Amino acid sequence: MSRFLTSVICAVLLSSFTSAAPASTPVSSVVSSSVATPSVVSSAIAAPSSVASAVSPIISVIGGSGASTASAAAATPTVAYASDRANGMMWNPDTTADVQPIRGSLGATILGPQNIPIGQQNPDLLAPPTTDAADVMPMATVGYKPRPDHIPQGPGDLWYFPPGVPHSLQGTNQTAAGTEFLLVFPDGDFSEDSTFLLTDWTAHIPKEVLAKNFQTTMSSFDEIPGSELYIFPMDSPSDNATAVEDPAGQVPQSYAYSFSQIAPTPLSGGSIKIADSTKFPIATQVAVAEVVVEPGAMRELHWHPTQDEWGYFLEGQGRMTLFASSGNARTYNYEAGDVSYIPATYGHYVENTGNTTLKFLEIWNTGKYLSVYVTTACLLVTDWVSPPAAVFQDISLSQWLALTPPALVQAHLQLSNEIIAGLNKTKQFVVGPANSSQTSN
Numbered sequence: 001m002s003r004f005l006t007s008v009i010c011a012v013l014l015s016s017f018t019s020a021a022p023a024s025t026p027v028s029s030v031v032s033s034s035v036a037t038p039s040v041v042s043s044a045i046a047a048p049s050s051v052a053s054a055v056s057p058i059i060s061v062i063g064g065s066g067a068s069t070a071s072a073a074a075a076t077p078t079v080a081y082a083s084d085r086a087n088g089m090m091w092n093p094d095t096t097a098d099v100q101p102i103r104g105s106l107g108a109t110i111l112g113p114q115n116i117p118i119g120q121q122n123p124d125l126l127a128p129p130t131t132d133a134a135d136v137m138p139m140a141t142v143g144y145k146p147r148p149d150h151i152p153q154g155p156g157d158l159w160y161f162p163p164g165v166p167h168s169l170q171g172t173n174q175t176a177a178g179t180e181f182l183l184v185f186p187d188g189d190f191s192e193d194s195t196f197l198l199t200d201w202t203a204h205i206p207k208e209v210l211a212k213n214f215q216t217t218m219s220s221f222d223e224i225p226g227s228e229l230y231i232f233p234m235d236s237p238s239d240n241a242t243a244v245e246d247p248a249g250q251v252p253q254s255y256a257y258s259f260s261q262i263a264p265t266p267l268s269g270g271s272i273k274i275a276d277s278t279k280f281p282i283a284t285q286v287a288v289a290e291v292v293v294e295p296g297a298m299r300e301l302h303w304h305p306t307q308d309e310w311g312y313f314l315e316g317q318g319r320m321t322l323f324a325s326s327g328n329a330r331t332y333n334y335e336a337g338d339v340s341y342i343p344a345t346y347g348h349y350v351e352n353t354g355n356t357t358l359k360f361l362e363i364w365n366t367g368k369y370l371s372v373y374v375t376t377a378c379l380l381v382t383d384w385v386s387p388p389a390a391v392f393q394d395i396s397l398s399q400w401l402a403l404t405p406p407a408l409v410q411a412h413l414q415l416s417n418e419i420i421a422g423l424n425k426t427k428q429f430v431v432g433p434a435n436s437s438q439t440s441n
Contacts, residue, residue: 087129089353093121093317093333103127124319124331131321132329156260156290158275160283166198167255173236182312186285186365192230200228253282264290269297269432270357277367284367291350293318293358296433299350301397304342307364311340311350316358323347334360347397396427 091099099119101107107127119126161167171179202210202224211218243250257280264271276287293299293316313334321331324346333353334340340360342348352358401409402423409420 087131089123089319089333090127091120091123093123093335095120099123099126101126103130106130121335122333124333129321129331132331154260158257158259158280158283158288159255160257160280160286161255162282162284165255170234170237182361184286184288184310184363195230197228197230199225203227255282257283259288259290264292265429267430267432268428270294270430272429285365287364287366289362291360291362291430293350293352293360293430294432295352295355295357297352298431300428300431301347301349303347303395303397304344304364305393305395306344307366307393308344309340309342310363310365311342312361312363313338313340314359314361316352316356316360317354318350318358318360319353320348320350394427394429396429398424398431399427 090103091097097120098116100109101119102109124132159169169181202221203226207218207221210221210224214220257275259273259275259280262273262275262279264273270292272289272291274287274289275283277284291299313336315336317333317335319331319333320340320342321329322342323329324343332340334350350358350360401420402425406417406420409415409423410417
C-alpha cells in the first residue's frame with residue numbers, strides 16, 4: 001500500500017463550514033502505474049467545478065513507485081497543444097467604426113440589422129476569443145445618478161441597513177452634479193417595487209385612523225401624498241445638522257463606515273481594500289472589496305468556492321473570461337457603470353484593457369472575508385472565529401499550482417522547471433505586467 005499511495009493532495013473547499021448543499025459524493029481521481037511503465041495522469045489536479053457543488057470535496061490520489069518524475073524523458077502530448085493564436089480585443093470599445101463578428105479568418109459580416117453601439121462596446125462578445133466555447137450567462141449594465149436636490153450620501157463611503165430597519169437618504173447638495181450611489185441587496189430577487197415606503201403606507205390608512213394614532217384632527221393630514229414618494233426634491237439639510245435627540249440613546253452600532261479613509265493594500269499591479277463585519281460590524285450580510293488594476297495589469301486568475309460574486313465597475317475598461325467547466329467559457333467587456341456576476345466556483349480574471357486605471361467593486365453575500373491559503377496538504381483558513389452561515393473565500397490559481405508538487409503540475413501543463421519554480425507561493429490578488437523578456441516567448 002505504501003508504494004501505491006505516495007502522495008495525497010487535498011483541495012477540500014471547507015464544505016463543513018458553509019450553508020451550500022454539498023454534492024452527494026466527492027469528486028475523486030486515482031493515478032496508478034506499475035514500476036516498469038511511466039505514470040499515467042487522469043485529472044489528478046481537479047479544477048473547481050460548476051457542475052458539482054461549490055463546496056464539494058476534491059481529492060486526488062497519486063500512485064506510483066515513489067520516484068520523482070522531474071527528470072523523466074519528455075512526454076508526448078496526449079491531446080493537441082493549446083493554440084498560440086492571439087486573442088486580444090479586435091477593437092477598442094470607444095471605436096466609432098462599423099464592427100463585425102470577424103476574428104482573423106473566422107467569422108463573417110452580418111447581413112441583417114444589428115445594434116452597432118452594443119457591438120462596439122462589447123468586442124469580445126461580437127468577435128469572441130477562440131478560447132470561448134458554449135455559453136455562460138449574459139451580463140447586465142446599470143447606471144443611476146440623481147439630481148443634487150433629490151434624496152439619497154459621501155464619495156467612497158458605505159452604509160448598511162439591516163432588514164426592516166427604517167432609514168432615509170438625503171442629498172447634501174455639496175456639488176452641482178449631485179450624488180451617484182449604489183444600492184446592493186443580499187437577495188437577488190429583491191425588487192424596488194416592494195420597498196416599504198412611508199408615503200405608500202400613510203396613503204393606505206384611513207385619515208381618521210391617522211388622526212386617532214397621532215392624537216390630532218383629520219384636517220392635519222389634508223396634504224399628505226395620495227401615493228408613494230420614492231425619490232423627490234426637498235430643501236438640503238444645513239451644514240450643522242445633527243441627529244434628533246433620543247431618550248433611549250443612539251444605536252449601539254454605526255450604520256455608516258468611512259471606507260474612503262481606509263488605506264488600500266498596495267500590490268504589484270494595483271491595490272485592494274476590503275470591508276466586512278470584522279471592520280464594519282453591523283454589515284453581517286454583505287462584504288465588499290475595492291480593487292484597482294493599473295494599465296497592463298490584471299486581477300489574477302482565481303475562483304470563489306463558496307460565494308457568488310457581484311461586481312460593479314467604477315472607472316476604466318476591462319474584460320473577464322468566465323470558465324464554467326465542461327468546456328464552457330465566455331468573455332465579457334466592461335466599462336464604468338457595468339455590472340458583472342460570477343457564480344461560485346467559476347474560474348475568472350479581470351484584465352485592464354485600457355490605458356487608464358481600472359477600478360471596480362467585488363461584492364459578496366456574506367458578513368466575513370476569509371483569506372484562504374493553499375498548502376500541499378489542504379486549504380487553511382486564517383483568523384477563524386466561528387463557522388458563520390456563509391463565508392467568502394478566494395483561491396488563487398497561481399498559488400495553488402505553486403504549492404502543488406512540481407512533477408504533477410508539469411505532467412498536466414508541460415511547463416518548464418524554470419516556469420514552475422517561478423510560480424508565486426503568495427496570493428497576488430492583482431498581478432502587474434510582465435517585463436518584455438517574459439512576454440517575448
